[in-house]
Every structure is written in structure tokens, then in C-alpha cells.
Amino acid sequence: MAQDQEVSRRDFVKTAAAVTAVAAAVEGAPAIQKVRAANDQVQYGMIGTGSRGSYLLKHLKSIDAGRCVALCDINPVNLKRGVDTIGTNPKTFADYRELLAMKDVDAVFVITPLFVHFPLTRDALLAGKNVFCEKCLVFKPEEVHALNALCAERPKQILQTGLQRRYSQFYQLVKDMVDKGVLGNVHHIHAQWHRNMINKPSSLWTMKPGGEKNIANWRVFRSMSGGLTAELTSHQVDVADWMFGASPEFVMGLGSLDMLKDGRDVFDNIQLIYKYPNGQKLTYSSISTNSFLPYFNGTRPEMGEIIMGTDGTIEITVGDDVHPAIAWWYREPPKETDAQKKAAEKKAFVAGATMVASGGANGPIPLMTSDLNFTGKENFFEKEVKFAKRWLTTKGVMVQEEPRNPVDTELEGFFNSCKTGQKPRADIQVGMNDAVAVILSNMAMDEGRKVYFNEIDKLGKGAPAPAKKG
Numbered sequence: 105m106a107q108d109q110e111v112s113r114r115d116f117v118k119t120a121a122a123v124t125a126v127a128a129a130v131e132g133a134p135a136i137q138k139v140r141a142a143n144d145q146v147q148y149g150m151i152g153t154g155s156r157g158s159y160l161l162k163h164l165k166s167i168d169a170g171r172c173v174a175l176c177d178i179n180p181v182n183l184k185r186g187v188d189t190i191g192t193n194p195k196t197f198a199d200y201r202e203l204l205a206m207k208d209v210d211a212v213f214v215i216t217p218l219f220v221h222f223p224l225t226r227d228a229l230l231a232g233k234n235v236f237c238e239k240c241l242v243f244k245p246e247e248v249h250a251l252n253a254l255c256a257e258r259p260k261q262i263l264q265t266g267l268q269r270r271y272s273q274f275y276q277l278v279k280d281m282v283d284k285g286v287l288g289n290v291h292h293i294h295a296q297w298h299r300n301m302i303n304k305p306s307s308l309w310t311m312k313p314g315g316e317k318n319i320a321n322w323r324v325f326r327s328m329s330g331g332l333t334a335e336l337t338s339h340q341v342d343v344a345d346w347m348f349g350a351s352p353e354f355v356m357g358l359g360s361l362d363m364l365k366d367g368r369d370v371f372d373n374i375q376l377i378y379k380y381p382n383g384q385k386l387t388y389s390s391i392s393t394n395s396f397l398p399y400f401n402g403t404r405p406e407m408g409e410i411i412m413g414t415d416g417t418i419e420i421t422v423g424d425d426v427h428p429a430i431a432w433w434y435r436e437p438p439k440e441t442d443a444q445k446k447a448a449e450k451k452a453f454v455a456g457a458t459m460v461a462s463g464g465a466n467g468p469i470p471l472m473t474s475d476l477n478f479t480g481k482e483n484f485f486e487k488e489v490k491f492a493k494r495w496l497t498t499k500g501v502m503v504q505e506e507p508r509n510p511v512d513t514e515l516e517g518f519f520n521s522c523k524t525g526q527k528p529r530a531d532i533q534v535g536m537n538d539a540v541a542v543i544l545s546n547m548a549m550d551e552g553r554k555v556y557f558n559e560i561d562k563l564g565k566g567a568p569a570p571a572k573k574g
């Protein structure tokens with residue numbers, strides 16, 4: 105018990121410092137945005153108002169920092185859905201070039217299938233617009249080089265990628281815990297995104313009539329999509345890049361199409377291993393036949409990451425409109441001192457007992473976000489409420505929710521960057537590293553080999569990829 109209290113006091117102090125830092129870094133306080141909104145809105149257009157586009161419009165509707173003035177989609181039904189969702193009576197187009205020609209459009213959202221991200225983003229940048237492009241930024245190696253070159257020529261234009269975990273307070277807090285050493289030496293991350301597409305098919309991944317000729321099937325054909333790696337892994341390999349503070353050195357993996365044989369040619373299950381510098385690794389799995397998530401006592405399905413250090417572990421998953429974000433922290437048994445070791449040896453010898461490693465007080469500790477922090481400005485009642493909420497959270501009675509959906513924060517962050525020129529958290533570098541990881545992961549599975557990340561330097565430049573190393 106004494107040890108329990110000692111560890112928890114020390115770790116909580118470190119974590120509290122991390123929480124405060126995160127709170128200070130949260131972008132876009134709503135109160136400030138409201139004052140600015142009336143005369144300082146970013147006028148934007150969106151290209152692609154399908155499933156994700158409409159979801160983003162639903163969120164954009166309540167963000168004062170931007171105003172939708174134009175929408176474009178080649179599918180009239182989806183275009184109308186976008187118009188109905190945003191409700192600002194935007195101009196509508198089937199040809200994105202007409203939207204880009206609008207002088208009063210400052211920023212453009214590219215929310216189309218992956219295979220058209222690059223041409224649309226390129227043309228929007230060339231038209232002088234700031235761009236928010238959904239992940240993955242690009243589809244092919246040649247597009248990596250072309251977009252990097254274009255952005256280098258246009259450093260003042262904002263390019264943000266839709267990697268919303270970067271905007272989550274929970275993930276930011278965990279990143280701070282990793283950087284401050286609360287988890288000790290973090291060497292391994294495991295991530296999974298498992299779905300049961302057999303019992304609960306997702307409309308996004310279901311084959312519609314027309315096969316490859318129907319763009320609505322873009323996700324399930326390699327000519328238009330990076331498959332599970334692009335749609336799911338991309339989020340989680342970005343988390344690993346962020347937590348490790350590095351890009352992988354190489355990736356190896358296995359992918360196959362075993363169950364969903366309806367004419368698609370993307371894999372329906374993939375397993376990947378990413379090797380980072382200093383022996384750090386991300387192991388990854390995405391399958392389509394089972395949705396169980398062995399984190400959070402099995403209370404949430406599908407996706408999450410587990411971040412493992414010598415002093416502790418974090419289980420984390422992102423929230424959405426339905427589920428709150430969750431982050432649970434477990435502590436490792438503390439390092440044994442020499443005196444403890446001697447005492448244990450003596451006891452074992454005397455009693456003839458087998459020594460077992462003590463797990464210590466290792467139950468999950470839910471992480472708390474900044475809204476439960478004490479600022480010193482609370483009145484008596486507010487302070488009592490915070491104390492009660494913190495206590496209930498540590499007892500597991502109350503689930504601490506992320507104060508804002510990170511999607512709202514990423515959208516507000518984008519408008520803020522458009523106004524101030526401030527580099528987005530998910531900037532071109534983050535987005536490009538992520539897109540490269542997806543391209544090379546698929547190559548590793550297709551070619552059945554270890555693919556080095558520096559191969560991207562030559563890929564797509566007309567020179568053959570370097571021969572297999574190591």
C-alpha cells in the first residue's frame with residue numbers, strides 16, 4: 105500500500121504536469137473564435153461530399169471560424185446531401201475546376217477517394233488555396249515527390265491532413281507522458297483495427313453493382329484504393345510515428361484476401377511489423393472476420409493502440425460522435441532495489457518458496473483531460489465538483505470523456521492555420537510520412553519482402569528500386 109501511494113504520487117505529479125502542458129496547447133478556444141467569426145471567417149469549398157465529406161460538414165456547421173461557400177461532387181445525390189447538411193446555400197459544381205476558380209474561396213477540403221487526392225490537392229494549391237486533404241495525402245510514389253516539391257515552392261500555403269488523433273487531448277497527453285518518461289523506455293506499440301464484415305458488413309466496404317467501373321466501389325479496388333492499410337492502418341502507424349518520434353526503418357508483412365471474395369482485389373486481412381530506430385517496433389493487425397478488442401476489459405470493439413514502456417502501459421482509442429475516447433494507464437512492477445532483492449532471496453531460501461514477480465498495484469488508471477485540472481480560479485462549488493469527478497474517475501465509476509471530438513479540433517485548427525499561417529499539427533510532413541508508410545506497407549505485402557523506407561527516395565523517379573537489403 106505504501107509503495108502504491110508512493111508510486112502513484114510521483115507518477116501523478118509527472119502526469120499532472122503533462123496534462124497542464126496539453127491543456128495549454130489546445131487550439132482554438134471557442135470563446136475567442138466566436139468574437140472573430142463575424143468579420144474573419146475563412147471561406148471554404150469542399151470537393152467530395154460523400155460519407156466523410158458529409159460527416160465533416162455536419163461538424164463544420166457549428167464551427168464559426170469558417171463559412172462554406174461552395175460544394176462539388178460528381179454524384180448529384182451526394183452533392184445534395186452536402187448542401188442539405190451545411191445549410192449555408194453554397195454554390196454547387198460537378199467540375200472541381202469551377203470551384204477552384206472562385207476568387208472568394210480561401211480554403212478547399214479534398215474529401216474524395218484516395219486515387220484523386222493528389223490531382224485535386226495539386227490543382228487547389230496551384231489555384232492559391234489552402235488545403236485540408238483527408239488521409240492519405242497521396243496514392244503513388246511519384247505523387248510523394250511531386251507534392252513535396254510543390255509545397256516547398258509554396259511555403260505560405262497551408263496543407264493539413266485528416267489525421268484527427270493528432271488533435272485529441274488524450275493522445276496529446278499520452279505523447280507527453282511518453283516524452284516525460286512516465287512510461288519508462290517505450291519500445292513496443294501494438295495496434296489493431298478488427299472488424300466483423302461477415303456478420304456486420306460496412307456499407308463503405310460492400311461491393312455495389314458495376315464492380316471496378318463504379319467509383320462508389322473505390323475502396324475495394326487497388327486501382328483506386330490502398331485497402332485496409334490506407335483506410336485504417338494509416339491512422340495507427342501515424343500514432344506510432346508520433347509516439348516514437350521517428351519514421352520506421354523498414355516494414356514487413358503478410359496480407360491476403362480470404363473471405364470477402366466478391367470480385368474485390370484488396371486484402372481483407374493484414375499483419376504488419378514496422379521496425380523503428382533503436383529497436384522500437386509497431387506490430388499491427390487488421391482483420392475482417394472478428395471485431396473483439398482485448399483492451400478496456402473488452403468493453404469497446406474494433407480499434408485501439410497499446411503503448412508499452414518499461415515502467416507502464418497505455419491502452420488508448422479515439423472517440424467519435426458515439427463513443428468517448430478512452431485511455432487507461434497500467435504501471436509495471438517497479439524496479440527491484442538490491443536490498444529488496446537480497447531480502448527476497450533470503451526469504452526464498454529460508455521458506456523454500458518460489459519467488460513470483462510482483463505485479464504491484466497494476467489496475468488500470470483512467471487518464472484525465474484538462475477540464476478536470478485545477479486552475480486555481482474555481483469557486484468553492486466548482487472545486488468540489490472537480491474533486492468528485494476526479495475521484496469517481498479514478499475509481500472507474502465515471503468514464504472521463506474527451507471534452508471535444510478531435511475532428512472539431514482539427515477543423516478549427518485548420519481555419520486557425522489559414523488565418524495565422526501557423527503550422528498544422530498534421531502538416532505536410534506528418535501526412536507525407538503517413539502516406540509513404542501506406543505505400544511501402546502494401547509493397548511489402550505484395551512483394552513478400554522487407555521494404556526499407558529510404559526506397560521511397562528512388563521509387564517513382566524512373567529509377568528501379570534498390571535491391572533487397574539485409
Ligand SMILES: NC(=O)c1ccc[n+]([C@@H]2O[C@H](COP(=O)([O-])OP(=O)(O)OC[C@H]3O[C@@H](n4cnc5c(N)ncnc54)[C@H](O)[C@@H]3O)[C@@H](O)[C@H]2O)c1
Pocket residue numbers: 151152153154155156157176177178179182198200215216217218220238239240266267268308319320334335
Ligand atoms: N479521417 C478519417 O477518419 C476518415 C474516415 C473516413 C474516410 N476518410 C477519407 O475520406 C475520403 C473520402 O472517403 P468517403 O468515405 O467519404 O468516400 P465516399 O465514396 O463516400 O465519398 C467520396 C465522394 O467523392 C466524390 N468524388 C469522387 N471523385 C470526385 C471528383 N473528381 N470530383 C468531385 N467529387 C468526386 C464521390 O462522388 C463521392 O461522393 C477518403 O480519402 C477516406 O480515406 C477519412
